[in-house]
Amino acid sequence: xxxxxxxxxxxxxxxxxxxxxxxxxxxxxxxxxxxxxxxxxxxxxxxxxxxxxxxxxxxxxxxxxxxxxxxxxxxxxxxxxxxxxxxxxxxxxxxxxxxxxxxx
Amino acid sequence: xxxxxxxxxxxxxxxxxxxxxxxxxxxxxxxxxxxxxxxxxxxxxxxxxxxxxxxxxxxxxxxxxxxxxxxxxxxxxxxxxxxxxxxxxxxxxxxxxxxxxxxxxxxxxxxxxxxxxxxxxxxxxxxxxxxxxxxxxxxxxxxxxxxxxxxxxxxxxxxxxxxxxxxxxxxxxxxxxxxxxxxxxxxxxxxxxxxxxxxxxxxxxxxxxxxxxxxxxxxxxxxxxxxxxxxxxxxxxxxxxxxxxxxxxxxxxxxxxxxxxxxxxxxxxxxxxxxxxxxxxxxxxxxxxxxxxxxxxxxxxxxxxxxxxxxxxxxxxxxxxxxxxxxxxxxxxxxxxxxxx
Numbered sequence: 405x406x407x408x409x410x411x412x413x414x415x416x417x418x419x420x421x422x423x424x425x426x427x428x429x430x431x432x433x434x435x436x437x438x439x440x441x442x443x444x445x446x447x448x449x450x451x452x453x454x455x456x457x458x459x460x461x462x463x464x465x466x467x468x469x470x471x472x473x474x475x476x477x478x479x480x481x482x483x484x485x486x487x488x489x490x491x492x493x494x495x496x497x498x499x500x501x502x503x504x505x506x507x508x
Numbered sequence: 509x510x511x512x513x514x515x516x517x518x519x520x521x522x523x524x525x526x527x528x529x530x531x532x533x534x535x536x537x538x539x540x541x542x543x544x545x546x547x548x549x550x551x552x553x554x555x556x557x558x559x560x561x562x563x564x565x566x567x568x569x570x571x572x573x574x575x576x577x578x579x580x581x582x583x584x585x586x587x588x589x590x591x592x593x594x595x596x597x598x599x600x601x602x603x604x605x606x607x608x609x610x611x612x613x614x615x616x617x618x619x620x621x622x623x624x625x626x627x628x629x630x631x632x633x634x635x636x637x638x639x640x641x642x643x644x645x646x647x648x649x650x651x652x653x654x655x656x657x658x659x660x661x662x663x664x665x666x667x668x669x670x671x672x673x674x675x676x677x678x679x680x681x682x683x684x685x686x687x688x689x690x691x692x693x694x695x696x697x698x699x700x701x702x703x704x705x706x707x708x709x710x711x712x713x714x715x716x717x718x719x720x721x722x723x724x725x726x727x728x729x730x731x732x733x734x735x736x737x738x739x740x741x742x743x744x745x746x747x748x749x750x751x752x753x754x755x756x757x758x759x760x761x762x763x764x765x766x767x768x769x770x771x772x773x774x775x776x777x778x779x780x781x782x783x784x785x786x787x788x789x790x791x792x793x794x795x796x797x798x799x800x801x802x803x804x805x806x807x808x809x810x811x812x813x814x815x816x817x818x819x820x821x822x823x824x825x826x827x828x829x830x831x832x833x834x835x836x837x838x839x840x841x842x843x844x845x846x847x848x849x
Contacts (some may be wrong), residue, residue: 411546420705438741439627457627464818466632468841469719470737478628478832479814504829 443467444474453491460485462492516808519716519740520767531589534698540691556826564709567790572731574702583846584718591848596731598700598764599690600755602778603730606765609758610685614639614658618775623752623834626740630771630835633751635660636645643750649682660685664691673760675739677746686743686750688759701764702720703733706848710798713827717842718796723763724796725839733766734792734800737837756834761790771834772802782806786831787822796845800829815820817842 433454439455444467453476454464462485465478483492517553549580555561581591600606611621614635624633626644626728631637641650653660663669663685669688672681693701705727725734726843732755752758754775757767772791773779778803780789788802798819804810811830813820818840819829829840 441741456566457629459629461628461763463628463836466841468717468816469721475609475814475838477818477838478836479816479841481549481812482628482782482833508537 416433441473444479449473449474456485456488460488462488464492512575518714524596529834538714549732551817556823558820559713559827560711561826561828563592563707563793566593566597567729568594569730570602571762572596578709579706581708581848583708583712584849585711585712585846586848589712589848590709591719592709593704593706594727595702595704597702597731598731598755599694599698600728600732601730603776604698606690606757606759607687607753608634609753610662610749611638611660611685612635612662613660614653618658621751621755623753623756623771625756625769625835625837628833628836630756630769630833633685633749639747645744649683652685652747652749661815664688670761672746672748673750675742677742677748681746681748683747686748688761690765693759693761693764700759700763703729703763704728705795706780707793707795708797708846711827711831711845713845714843717815717844720840722795724845725750725777725793726792726800727743728767728792729790733763734794734839735763735766735768738768740837768837769834769840770771770800770802770831770839774834783824785824787825791831792839793828794840794843794845796843796846797827798845799825800831800839801825803833805829817844819844 436505437459443453443455444451447467448493449467451467452464454462455476456462462483463476463478464480464483465476468473468477563831568576570681574597576592576594578590580591581589608620608621609622611634616635617829618634619630621633622633624631624637635658638652641652641759642648663672663681663684663686666688668681669686669692671678671687672684672686690700696740705724720736723736725736727733738750750758752768754771755777756769756771757765759765770791771777780791782789786806788805790799790801792800812831817829818832819827823825827844831839
């Protein structure tokens with residue numbers, strides 16, 4: 405049976421890794437103005453996306469095209485920083501990997 | 509069920525609207541417009557049928573209109589249809605003046621300054637905000653004001669505004685707060701840059717949403733253009749701030765005064781009424797003919813079932829959109845309906 409501490413550590417590492425790759429805007433708060441675009445930098449149209457603002461509020465939405473550039477358009481209520489949970493992050497991460505994609 | 513009514517559509521010329529924009533003249537302008545009804549069409553105003561509500565031309569403010577008429581049009585799916593051709597004078601019918609935009613100095617407070625947005629947040633563009641830009645953006649090259657006088661560098665001529673408002677900002681206007689006056693592009697006080705919008709009389713839902721590839725997202729009932737996302741990356745890379753006023757609008761040489769967000773009821777930006785059931789109020793039509801409502805309902809809540817275009821349906825309003833937050837640099841995510849070609 406896995407050591408509970410090791411299991412917790414593993415989960416934390418996985419979560420941090422996914423967060424850093426899928427929620428790229430998290431790591432670039434000094435460039436938050438690009439966050440809606442960065443959130444879709446490695447995505448395709450209609451893919452789920454998320455980014456945070458300078459206050460840490462979480463914006464979850466869908467990548468859509470504006471003048472040929474993908475931008476994350478929020479379609480769920482803003483989750484304020486104090487209410488953001490790991491589950492919110494995980495939900496976005498899972499969605500970004502399993503959504504069926506439209507690409508036209 | 510259908511309710512038929514006859515709507516008088518006015519066709520008026522800008523000469524009759526010469527006094528628009530002041531409280532004193534609003535009534536007389538409305539009277540003048542009413543007297544110049546030159547075209548009356550019978551339009552079917554329908555309740556919600558298959559999630560569709562026909563466009564209501566009477567919601568447009570009379571003193572923003574130059575003309576409105578029904579014309580033949582072809583939709584993006586190739587179908588022949590009819591559209592409203594709405595020509596507006598481009599100046600917000602519910603205001604007497606635009607701005608303020610840039611703060612004059614690093615001492616200027618929010619009452620005398622406009623707005624800037626970043627990462628979904630709308631900020632007061634105060635002198636303090638301007639003086640802190642190098643920290644805010646983590647780049648020491650930001651220096652938007654004179655260190656000796658505290659005065660903010662503002663594009664205060666038409667030449668300067670046009671040199672700084674273009675995508676490739678002239679180098680001498682790096683580190684400027686950019687503002688263009690509407691008077692550069694309109695000789696008549698209370699008028700802006702005239703624009704015509706083709707909006708389907710009866711919206712047609714698409715099988716899959718369409719990208720917003722044109723410059724126009726829609727037109728507000730007060731006659732102001734709803735523009736696509738502002739190119740903030742280009743703006744900021746030149747160390748400029750394209751200041752907005754409290755309504756998240758600003759002037760450029762092409763579109764005149766236009767919005768990049770919805771911020772009703774804040775500062776000098778007029779509020780819009782909620783619907784009788786507490787639903788957010790409508791303030792614009794998207795180019796596909798679906799109405800755009802405010803983001804929040806009367807209880808301050810946002811709907812949780814919005815689609816990727818930020819639209820959904822209910823029994824009273826059919827399919828409709830809700831605007832994104834004032835600092836999100838967009839109104840809607842896509843067009844759920846066909847637009848006129």
